[in-house]
Structures are given as C-alpha cells and as structure tokens.
Amino acid sequence: MNVPGLLSVIVIALACAIIVGALGLITLRLLARHSLVLQLLVVALATIVSVVSGMAAAASLMYVSDHDLTVFYFVAGVAGCVSLVMAGWLGRALVKDSRHLTRAAASLGRGEPVASAERHSNTEFAALAGQLAATGERLRELRDQEGRIDASRRDLVAWISHDLRTPLAGIRAMAEALEDDMAPDPARYHRQIRGQVDKLTAMVDDLFELSRIHSGTLRLRLTQVPLYDLISDTVADLGPVAREKSLDLRFEGAMGLTIRADPAELSRAVGNLVMNAVQQSAPDSAIVVAVSEHPDGRAVISVQDSAGGIDPAHLDRVFEAGWRGSEPRTPGVEPTDHGRAGLGLAIVEGIVAAHGGEVTVRNVAGGCRFDLMLPAT
Secondary structure, X not given: OOHHHHHHHHHHHHHHHHHHXXXXXXXXXXXXXXXXXXXXXXXXXXXXXXXXXXXXXXXXXXXXXXXXXXXXXXXXXXXXXXXXXXXXXXXXXXXXXXXXXXHHHHHHHHOOOOOOOOXXXXXXXXXXXXXXXXXXXXXXXXXXXXXXXXXXXXXXXXXXXXXXXXXXXXXHHXXXXXXXXXXXXXXXXXXXXXXXXXXXXXXXXXXXHHHHHHHOOOOOOOEEEEHXXXXXXXXXXXXXXXXXXOOEEEEEEOOOOEEEEOHHHHHHHHHHHHHHHHHHOOOOOEEEEEEEEOOOOOEEEEEEOOXXXXXXXXXXXXXXXXXXXXXXXXXXXXOOOOOOOOOHHHHHHHHHXXXXXXXXXXXXXXXXXXXXXXXXX
C-alpha cells in the first residue's frame, strides 16, 4: 500500500473511532446512574463498533470482495460477542466487589467487625478490602481503649471524691472539737489536722502533675544526672517508711551511669514506684532498686518487689489514671495509698514518656518488676 492509501485508511479509522467514541461517551453520560455492568458493555460495544465501522469504511476503498467482507463481519461478530461476555463477567465481578466494600464501609460506620472476602476480582480491590478490615480492627481497639479510659476517669472522679471526703470530714470534726473546747489533747488534734492537710496537698500535687502531663505543659529542666546519686537519695528518703513496715529497701547494680534528665521529675517517678512497692509489700520482704545498661545503650532503672505479682489481666491497666487494683497483691496487707487516687503510676508513665523513654511492668518470681528505660546521654 502506498503512502497516500495508508494515510486515507488512518484518517477513515480515526474518523470512525471519534464518531463512535463520542456516541459512546454520550451514552455513558446518560447511563451514569445505571449499573457498572451496563457501562462496561457500552464500552466494549463501542470498541467493537469502532473497529468494524473503520474496517468497513476502509474496505469500501480497497475493492475487497463481498465474500471476504462477509467473512470479516462474521469474525468481527463472533469476537464482539466474546468481548461482550467478558465485559459482562468483569462487570459482575466488579459489582460484587463494590457491594462487599459498601457493606464493609457500612459495618465501619456501625462499629461492627468488617468481614474480609476470600477472593476479589483484582489486587486493588483486595488491598482496599484488607485495609478496611484492618481499619475496622484498629477502630475496635480504639473504642475498647476509649471505653477503658472513660471507665478510669469515672473511677478517678469517684476515688477523688471519696479520698477528699475522708480527710475533710476528719479535719471538720477535729476543728469543731477544738472550737468547742471539746478536744482532750489539742496538740494531738493539731498534728492530725496537719497530717490530713498533707494528704490533701499530696493529692492536689498529683492531680496538678497529671494535668501538666496530659496537657503537654510539663517542662523538663535537663541536666547530667548520675543515677546512683539520684537512686541513693530516693532510697534514703523512703528508707524510714520501709523500715516502719520492716521492709528491706536496698540499691543494687551499676554505679557509674549518667543520663540527661530532670532530676526532680525523675526522682518523683522512681519514688512513686518505690512507694507503690512499699504499700503493697508484706513485712520482712525485700524491695530492690537497681540500675543497669540495656543492650541497646539505654539506662534501665528497675524496682522489684516481693508482693506476689499482678493479675495478668490487669497488667495492661496499671498505668491508667485512676485505676487501682480491687484488692492488695499480698494477702493480708492493706494498701496505704489512701489520698493518692491511683495517680502514682500514671504520673510515672507520663514523666518517663516526657524524657523520651518507656516504662514496662512484668511479673517475676514472687512479685513484679517495673523497668524505666531512658535514653543514654
């Protein structure tokens, strides 16, 4: 075929394709609210008509015999029917996937688990379905976590109300007795009032600290802190409380580790852990505060007690604000954290997180162990 003839065929084929394509687009526009299957059939039919019309127009200029043209039409018809069947099958598969994804999205809206179909018509739909299922699982976990947080907040309000009411009632009764000159030992009443005020002050301090942690306003004054000195001071401060319960509170581990931290806040975190162990431990048991270096270079401050461990079902809740165990870990030992409202461990987690570290808890033989893992200097 010479060049002019070839150009003529190209122009005819292009003209037929443009005309049929324009009609197809108009048809698709009219069928915008109809089934995807019907739209795919229109696309397949437009393709077939474009090819056949172009071939027929070109054949009229090439002196093709009627026999050959008839054969071409039959071949094109059979191929067109097969194409339409394939387009219909693909459309039905896409519609099935679309309905599955619609149901999955509706399940997400209702907070129900998202069922993942075993097979999809293509990898894109399969990936989307898998992502919806994963999103549904994450949303379920977030809802469960939100429920636990709400429950902890309700417990926190209830415990704070109780813990405030008890010392306030005692202060009021003693103040009235002093006012009416009914106190047999005024000096003792004054000391008791002072003790109750100290409890209230400790509770307010805890609430303020937790508020700063949650609001992101906790500002650290970072300096180089020798961990041995910090732990020794904490152990010395709480030593009298431990000895009062006949507890063996001691320090073990490395003595030369230094990290960059806020000494006051870090001391508070360690002190909360030690005080928690003191409150839960039975007399004549040991509490060991240790310092070591993690294989990844982080410094680890550990507080291990012999208070019988924590119920595994509660391990993931010990750092929730306001959560307290329903009973002491050591049988026969009454916790002495009245007035603290279950904030100590939540404060520990917040302080360690502000330092860029993490705190973990696990049960060990005879008790449990808290680990503060802090970035190295």
